[in-house]
Amino acid sequence: xxxxxxxxxxxxxxxxxxxxxxxxxxxxxxxxxxxxxxxxxxxxxxxxxxxxxxxxxxxxxxxxxxxxxxxxxxxxxxxxxxxxxxxxxxxxxxxxxxxxxxxxxxxxxxxxxxxxxxxxxxxxxxxxxxxxxxxxxxxxxxxxxxxxxxxxxxxxxxxxxxxxxxxxxxxxxxxxxxxxxxxxxxx
Amino acid sequence: xxxxxxxxxxxxxxxxxxxxxxxxxxxxxxxxxxxxxxxxxxxxxxxxxxxxxxxxxxxxxxxxxxxxxxxxxxxxxxxxxxxxxxxxxxxxxxxxxxxxxxxxxxxxxxxxxxxxxxxxxxxxxxxxxxxxxxxxxxxxxxxxxxxxxxxxxxxxxxxxxxxxxxxxxxxxxxxxxxxxxxxxxxxxxxxxxxxxxxxxxxxxxxxxxxxxxxxxxxxxxxxxxxxxxxxxxxxxxxxxxxxxxxxxxxxxxxxxxxxxxxxxxxxxxxxxxxxxxxxxxxxxxxxxxxxxxxxxxxxxxxxxxxxxxxxxxxxxxxxxxxxxxxxxxxxxxxxxxxxxxxxxxxxxxxxxxxxxxxxxxxxxxxxxxxxxxxxxxxxxxxxxxxxxxxxxxxxxxxxxxxxxxxxxxxxxxxxxxxxxxxxxxxxxxxxxxxxxxxxxxxxxxxxxxxxxxxxxxxxxxxxxxxxxxxxxxxxxxxxxxxxxxxxxxxxxxxxxxxxxxxxxxxxxxxxxxxxxxxxxxxxxxxxxxxxxxxxxxxxxxxxxxxxxxxxxxxxxxxxxx
Numbered sequence: 176x177x178x179x180x181x182x183x184x185x186x187x188x189x190x191x192x193x194x195x196x197x198x199x200x201x202x203x204x205x206x207x208x209x210x211x212x213x214x215x216x217x218x219x220x221x222x223x224x225x226x227x228x229x230x231x232x233x234x235x236x237x238x239x240x241x242x243x244x245x246x247x248x249x250x251x252x253x254x255x256x257x258x259x260x261x262x263x264x265x266x267x268x269x270x271x272x273x274x275x276x277x278x279x280x281x282x283x284x285x286x287x288x289x290x291x292x293x294x295x296x297x298x299x300x301x302x303x304x305x306x307x308x309x310x311x312x313x314x315x316x317x318x319x320x321x322x323x324x325x326x327x328x329x330x331x332x333x334x335x336x337x338x339x340x341x342x343x344x345x346x347x348x349x350x351x352x353x354x355x356x357x358x359x360x361x362x
Numbered sequence: 363x364x365x366x367x368x369x370x371x372x373x374x375x376x377x378x379x380x381x382x383x384x385x386x387x388x389x390x391x392x393x394x395x396x397x398x399x400x401x402x403x404x405x406x407x408x409x410x411x412x413x414x415x416x417x418x419x420x421x422x423x424x425x426x427x428x429x430x431x432x433x434x435x436x437x438x439x440x441x442x443x444x445x446x447x448x449x450x451x452x453x454x455x456x457x458x459x460x461x462x463x464x465x466x467x468x469x470x471x472x473x474x475x476x477x478x479x480x481x482x483x484x485x486x487x488x489x490x491x492x493x494x495x496x497x498x499x500x501x502x503x504x505x506x507x508x509x510x511x512x513x514x515x516x517x518x519x520x521x522x523x524x525x526x527x528x529x530x531x532x533x534x535x536x537x538x539x540x541x542x543x544x545x546x547x548x549x550x551x552x553x554x555x556x557x558x559x560x561x562x563x564x565x566x567x568x569x570x571x572x573x574x575x576x577x578x579x580x581x582x583x584x585x586x587x588x589x590x591x592x593x594x595x596x597x598x599x600x601x602x603x604x605x606x607x608x609x610x611x612x613x614x615x616x617x618x619x620x621x622x623x624x625x626x627x628x629x630x631x632x633x634x635x636x637x638x639x640x641x642x643x644x645x646x647x648x649x650x651x652x653x654x655x656x657x658x659x660x661x662x663x664x665x666x667x668x669x670x671x672x673x674x675x676x677x678x679x680x681x682x683x684x685x686x687x688x689x690x691x692x693x694x695x696x697x698x699x700x701x702x703x704x705x706x707x708x709x710x711x712x713x714x715x716x717x718x719x720x721x722x723x724x725x726x727x728x729x730x731x732x733x734x735x736x737x738x739x740x741x742x743x744x745x746x747x748x749x750x751x752x753x754x755x756x757x758x759x760x761x762x763x764x765x766x767x768x769x770x771x772x773x774x775x776x777x778x779x780x781x782x783x784x785x786x787x788x789x790x791x792x793x794x795x796x797x798x799x800x801x802x803x804x805x806x807x808x809x810x811x812x813x814x815x816x817x818x819x820x821x822x823x824x825x826x827x828x829x830x831x832x833x834x835x836x837x838x839x840x841x842x843x844x845x846x847x848x849x850x851x852x853x854x855x856x857x858x859x860x861x862x863x864x865x866x867x868x869x870x871x872x873x874x875x876x877x878x879x880x881x882x883x884x885x886x887x888x889x890x891x892x893x894x895x896x897x898x899x900x901x902x903x904x905x906x907x908x909x910x911x912x913x914x915x916x917x918x919x920x921x922x923x
Contacts, residue, residue: 345717348587350541354714360772
């Protein structure tokens with residue numbers, strides 16, 4: 176049996192719901208209604224988070240073009256446990272609060288550089304948190320967002336076909352071919 | 363509908379497909395009974411062409427589905443893209459007296475759609491080691507009895523590989539192999555250099571790498587290196603019943619296939635001393651129908667064929683068909699898959715590969731061949747391989763443009779090994795019928811009482827030690843080893859229950875896979891296995907099935923059945 180996939184398929188899945196988190200994003204501004212666990216504003220925020228982690232670069236679009244927010248919504252809603260959903264949900268609020276405290280404003284309105292600085296700080300925070308937590312506890316909310324961005328982007332059409340190389344039907348197997356630095360990896 | 367046939371084949375999976383093909387080729391009107399739904403090649407492969415982003419959860423399973431299916435979701439290769447070829451837990455309960463993961467796929471084609479496709483031949487050692495080394499009974503047949511039938515099935519299926527001249531894993535009728543990648547070649551060379559008796563060789567796998575006339579006649583073509591086999595292959599690149607044997611049997615005009623047919627029992631005729639047919643319960647309407655035939659082939663999977671026999675009670679056989687000796691359901695074995703080892707290989711950064719290899723190199727068994735040379739009995743096959751990770755190690759925080767670019771390049775090389783170990787069939791490792799619980803068709807639930815023993819523990823230890831040693835000698839870094847301690851059954855190589863033997867006193871089946879005490883019933887799936895060997899078992903089931911079906915057809919024509 177080719178069990179390589181089984182071995183590497185340890186699920187990345189963790190999660191979050193959006194109960195009671197309607198007002199965190201833009202304060203007094205009128206909120207878009209939620210569709211299930213996430214509002215359109217939530218998805219827009221997740222798109223921005225994803226785009227900051229994996230931005231548009233020369234040759235390939237970023238995570239926003241991969242509709243990363245919509246992807247996270249599907250996975251968090253369908254695949255995360257309730258505990259994980261709660262952490263993810265509260266994470267959205269925490270992320271915006273951290274933005275206000277550390278970068279002076281909501282995440283949606285600060286500039287790209289400030290966004291990146293904030294997420295670098297959150298990544299560090301998340302790594303520290305994960306090291307200290309018990310093994311059976313869910314990971315930090317930002318680890319969830321980061322993993323989902325990575326997984327969702329590189330398995331998306333723009334990610335797989337433009338940032339990576341994807342050939343649906345290779346047609347043949349060649350075991351050993353030259354590789355030149357800069358060639359993209361196979362999706 | 364006329365309910366009388368020359369032959370009935372129970373099960374349409376990897377061995378049932380072969381029984382159907384061989385019997386139909388010999389001109390016998392054959393009824394194939396399948397408990398699950400119909401699956402037609404290329405018509406019923408709903409995910410075969412989907413690209414990664416076209417799967418709603420990119421291949422992952424929903425929380426709800428996993429919570430409802432803690433058993434079946436453990437199966438190797440189970441995912442959003444393949445789950446329609448497996449059962450769901452709630453539909454098919456059984457009783458685990460000891461932990462045992464019974465993985466099933468109920469549809470036309472059975473588990474042949476989702477099998478692992480490794481197709482090594484058994485060696486002469488495996489047929490004789492149990493008796494020679496005192497841990498079991500000899501088979502009533504040897505390698506030479508099966509060799510021509512291995513050739514027969516290999517040519518038809520299409521098996522790739524290299525003729526390596528290894529006694530522990532005999533050569534077959536091979537199409538060109540899948541090449542090693544450069545790190546696999548390195549591993550193979552280093553292992554040979556440091557361990558002259560150990561051979562890491564190309565995969566022997568049921569893939570067509572160079573189609574022959576017989577494959578074109580089946581409408582099958584070259585493997586396209588997509589490595590999406592378990593979704594069903596649009597090209598017929600790998601062998602399954604639905605892409606190969608069943609359509610072939612159908613073309614003869616001799617086959618009738620009946621999905622949604624749950625077999626209740628084999629009917630025994632006290633007057634003739636033979637089986638007269640099969641009782642079937644319609645999976646949907648629960649209506650009962652009897653079908654008659656002069657030959658019955660049981661190919662329902664190892665444990666289900668055993669279950670059907672246990673449930674085939676008559677005045678002559680109150681304890682199940684052919685079960686005069688209380689051996690039916692006993693001597694169940696499996697393969698020990700617990701050990702895994704992996705690590706990193708430096709260098710080879712200017713090498714890559716093209717395509718997605720659906721096969722894995724094999725390190726042939728090197729334990730207890732001619733003589734016992736370890737503190738355990740039996741041997742193990744190792745599957746191995748190397749791949750290049752996606753994304754190079756990024757020293758800065760993993761955010762932003764530079765990070766993204768680092769993740770678009772291939773990273774370092776990784777290697778792995780995992781074991782497929784022989785287990786000792788023992789009388790106490792058994793299955794039996796529940797006396798109190800029944801399934802939705804009124805058939806008693808199966809109780810599984812199958813566990814590991816001390817020999818298995820020693821074998822895992824030896825594998826982990828040897829895998830580490832071979833990796834060290836090959837310069838592998840960051841070596842990790844793991845004993846998954848997974849329950850028996852998750853290997854999906856359950857075997858035995860109605861073993862073959864030389865004599866009615868020590869077995870249920872004779873050397874032609876006939877029930878000793880009911881000669882027109884043949885059992886040619888995993889249930890027949892006298893011992894487990896260390897090779898992937900499916901191709902042996904296929905060879906034994908073809909051999910038995912040809913014998914049955916000859917006996918039928920002579921009027922002996």
